[in-house]
Amino acid sequence: MNARAMVNEFAKMRHLGVGLVALVMVLAVLGLSLFTLISSPSFDPDSEEAWNALLAGMSLAIPMVSPLLIAVLASRQTDIEHQGNGWLLQAASGLTPGAVCRAKAVALGVVVTVATVGVSLLALLVGRLLAGITAPVPLGHWAGFTACMLVVNLVLLALHILISAKLENQLVALGIGVIGTLIAVFAKGLPEVFAHVTPWGYYSLAEAADYAGDEIVALPLSYPSIAALAVIGAALFLVITARFDRQEA
Amino acid sequence: MGAIHSEFLKLKRSLTWAIVILLPIALVISAAANTLASGEPLQNGWHTLWQRSIVFYGLFPLAIGIAILASLVWSVEHRGSNWNALMSGPTPSLRIVTAKAVVVGFLAAAMQPVMLVAILVMGKAVLGLPGMLPVQYFGISLLIMAACLPLAALQSALSMLMRSFAAPIAVGLVAAGISVAVLMLGGTAAIVSPYALVTRATQLGTGTFSDTGGVTAGDVTAILTAAVVLFAAVVTVSAAILDRRDTRI
Numbered sequence: 419m420n421a422r423a424m425v426n427e428f429a430k431m432r433h434l435g436v437g438l439v440a441l442v443m444v445l446a447v448l449g450l451s452l453f454t455l456i457s458s459p460s461f462d463p464d465s466e467e468a469w470n471a472l473l474a475g476m477s478l479a480i481p482m483v484s485p486l487l488i489a490v491l492a493s494r495q496t497d498i499e500h501q502g503n504g505w506l507l508q509a510a511s512g513l514t515p516g517a518v519c520r521a522k523a524v525a526l527g528v529v530v531t532v533a534t535v536g537v538s539l540l541a542l543l544v545g546r547l548l549a550g551i552t553a554p555v556p557l558g559h560w561a562g563f564t565a566c567m568l569v570v571n572l573v574l575l576a577l578h579i580l581i582s583a584k585l586e587n588q589l590v591a592l593g594i595g596v597i598g599t600l601i602a603v604f605a606k607g608l609p610e611v612f613a614h615v616t617p618w619g620y621y622s623l624a625e626a627a628d629y630a631g632d633e634i635v636a637l638p639l640s641y642p643s644i645a646a647l648a649v650i651g652a653a654l655f656l657v658i659t660a661r662f663d664r665q666e667a
Numbered sequence: 668m669g670a671i672h673s674e675f676l677k678l679k680r681s682l683t684w685a686i687v688i689l690l691p692i693a694l695v696i697s698a699a700a701n702t703l704a705s706g707e708p709l710q711n712g713w714h715t716l717w718q719r720s721i722v723f724y725g726l727f728p729l730a731i732g733i734a735i736l737a738s739l740v741w742s743v744e745h746r747g748s749n750w751n752a753l754m755s756g757p758t759p760s761l762r763i764v765t766a767k768a769v770v771v772g773f774l775a776a777a778m779q780p781v782m783l784v785a786i787l788v789m790g791k792a793v794l795g796l797p798g799m800l801p802v803q804y805f806g807i808s809l810l811i812m813a814a815c816l817p818l819a820a821l822q823s824a825l826s827m828l829m830r831s832f833a834a835p836i837a838v839g840l841v842a843a844g845i846s847v848a849v850l851m852l853g854g855t856a857a858i859v860s861p862y863a864l865v866t867r868a869t870q871l872g873t874g875t876f877s878d879t880g881g882v883t884a885g886d887v888t889a890i891l892t893a894a895v896v897l898f899a900a901v902v903t904v905s906a907a908i909l910d911r912r913d914t915r916i
Contacts, residue, residue: 435834442841453848486731486840493833588832589682589739596690596731600697603723607701 427525434494440533446483447537451475468551470634473627481602481621489595492578500586516663538564566624566644573651670766690732691782694724699789713800718873725869727843733775734839737822738832745830751914761906772819776812814868817861817897824905858893
């Protein structure tokens with residue numbers, strides 16, 4: 419990985435409002451999760467299952483908010499290369515389009531990781547201090563949920579960087595982001611096999627808690643499926659960006 | 668009329684049709700797929716199908732669709748030296764802004780008949796519902812089309828001010844989320860926001876969120892009045908803003 423290229427990507431972020439979009443992502447997920455928690459009729463802060471209500475809120479909020487904002491982040495960071503002819507400029511400086519995409523993925527990946535882990539930690543804090551949940555935190559399940567959501571977010575980020583880099587018309591990238599949001603939200607109502615077909619469907623496999631009748635119960639996370647998505651996503655990203663390296667800028 | 672005609676000409680061979688047609692269809696398919704996957708029949712037939720399709724659509728996908736259309740309509744003006752040509756041309760700002768808002772509004776309104784046809788096809792051909800979609804929903808569709816106009820004007824103004832394709836869409840998502848929360852907490856008064864206005868119009872007669880389930884003359888008058896007043900206000904303010912803009916070096 420070219421460290422200078424990555425630093426360059428962080429420098430490009432300064433006027434793109436990347437930090438603001440990431441902050442919006444954190445606040446929106448947190449707000450929606452809390453709203454779900456407060457509006458849950460069965461929520462009791464002293465019960466053993468109280469954390470499940472917050473996990474269920476996050477399992478709904480992350481798929482609803484993240485896909486589109488990740489598409490926005492990737493589009494903003496990549497579209498500047500189309501507008502300013504950055505692909506050609508950087509290729510002439512020895513940095514191929516594939517390497518630029520990889521640098522963008524790492525730089526934006528740091529932002530998405532901070533946002534995803536940050537919202538998870540903030541939710542813990544808010545659950546304890548604001549909602550007054552007294553039960554012990556299910557740390558293992560919470561960490562697993564955060565890791566799974568992070569993997570799905572990063573795979574989507576990589577996908578959107580490729581789409582935004584390949585297609586100059588950002589309508590396509592954002593349109594796919596909207597359709598992806600619909601798939602992410604509705605996938606939990608579909609059979610599990612459908613969730614495996616698109617990367618957005620994997621949000622439903624990372625669902626940590628949901629209603630079972632009137633109660634909110636913890637759900638098992640599909641670690642093997644998420645791990646497979648991580649491996650396939652990373653491999654495809656490297657293969658496709660390697661192909662970009664051999665194309666004329 | 669000349670300005671509006673030229674705006675439509677600029678949209679030739681763009682991918683606007685993809686949003687206008689695919690977004691409503693994707694929503695109806697998602698709602699029906701969940702119904703089919705659950706294996707349970709629709710409790711209230713056409714009413715339930717309408718509710719499942721249109722209420723979620725009004726929460727934020729409709730606002731996002733309109734935001735994408737507005738970005739698409741303005742993207743051509745931000746390309747190359749087109750902005751300078753626009754600024755130095757003889758067309759008054761009010762006419763430019765009105766033409767853009769009308770075109771975005773037309774495309775946004777066009778999504779509703781597509782939605783209506785998709786619901787009819789889904790209800791009859793796929794779900795085998797008896798009878799026909801209740802007549803009140805045809806009237807509500809006209810109201811939704813009217814309610815789209817102020818939001819189209821507002822998103823058009825945001826896309827006029829922001830050169831980025833994606834940034835106004837992110838703003839749209841956040842504003843839609845906030846408006847939904849305000850609508851749920853504050854009731855119909857929230858329709859002073861164009862985002863809440865479309866959400867309120869899509870909830871009309873469904874009995875969901877802040878809606879009582881009935882359609883009163885007061886509801887219809889409030890939505891229509893808000894649509895006309897907000898559209899005029901947003902267009903006037905954005906024309907004044909454009910008047911103070913200059914060429915870019």
